[in-house]
Amino acid sequence: MAEQTLPAQHQDHQPGSETEMHPKPVYISNDYKAAGKLKGKVAIITGADSGIGRAVAVHYAKEGANIVLLYLNEHDDAELTRQEIERCGVEVLMYAGDAAGAEFCSKVVTETLAKWGRVDVLVNNAAEQHPQERLEDISEAQWEKTFRTNIFAMFQLTKAVLPHLQSGAAIINTTSITAYKGNPTLIDYSSTKGAITAFTRSLAVNLAPRSIRVNGVAPGPIWTPLIPSTFSAEKVAEFGAETPFGRPGQPSEVAPAYVYLACSDSSYVSGQIIHINGGSVVNG
Known part of the structure; x- marks a missing residue:
């Protein structure tokens, strides 16, 4: 398995910009073969401007789904994602805002239903992280903000979408290897x-x-952009080296799992977590 060495880099703003990263993340591989698995479906995806969210949005679009693209404030990245989605021949709605806000979520769902009359897939993906060396260094404000973005938003958007989901619909949540292994400097995130x-x-x-x-x-x-916007340049240069594969993964290596969980291929699968982590064995 070839190792990937990343050049040292850092961004001073979160959630981070994909346009500032080098090398750019790969969000879809050239050998991905779409099969119309989501044709005519409507998918709402948070954090869809870049990273895993962008990869999921483009894969879903290639599979025929119309996309509702939610993001915080990275407008340039979101515009590039919109263009990629539209190249797939499907439609897209874009909303910038905080998915932890009930009014924002209600607006997104109402306007989605007004345009397409349905929601079939919800992908709760948006997250933030702020490393601290000690628990004592985590302020109450940081703790609350991390929970608000990472889990309160899932509650609010899922609650808004749920009355409109029909039998066969799918909800997919992005958790992390840190939920299973822990992380000494990402206590609130984990x-x-x-x-x-x-x-x-x-x-x-x-x-x-x-x-x-x-x-x-x-x-x-x-x-993803979350990495250079979270860690020091030195840590970015070592990112992913501790995995059995010896490298970080690309968003394109994650997104097909979201396709599987959204389509009828996984019709007998629920309550499960798929681990995509470069070979690390963790309890399920």
Whole structure:
């Protein structure tokens, strides 16, 4: 397995910009073969301007889904994602805002229904992280903000979407390897990811009688804008080297799992987490 060495780099703003990264992340591989698995479906995706969210949005578009692209404030990245989606011959709605806000979520769902009359897939993906060496260094404000972005937003958007999901619909939540292994400098982030895993499992059981599936993906180190905007240049240069594969993953290596969990191929799968982490074995 070829190793990938990243050049040292850092961004002073979150959630980070894909346009400033070098090398650029790969969000879809040349050998990906779409098969119309989501033709005519409507998918809402948070954090879809870049990184894993962009990769999921483009893969879904290639599979025939219309996309509702939610992001915070990286307008240039979001515009590039919109262009890639439209090249696939499908339509896209774009919304910039905080998915932890109930009014924002209500507006997104209302306007999605007005345009297409349905929602089939919800991907709760947006997240932030702020490393601290000690628990004592995490302020109450940081703790609350991380939980608000990473798990409160999932609650708000899922609650807004849920009354409109029909039998066969899918909810997919992005958790993390940190929920299973922990991380010494990402205590608040890892805690939210543990909450997301529990939220996924509990909601899956709750919605099983309605034939709505709920699953998650737990990425390991993936090369996204969150990385250079989180860590020092020196740490970025070592990012992913600790995995058995000896390199970070690309968003294009994660997104096909979201396709699987969104389409009928996974019709008997719910409450599960798919681990995409370069070979690290963690408890499921």
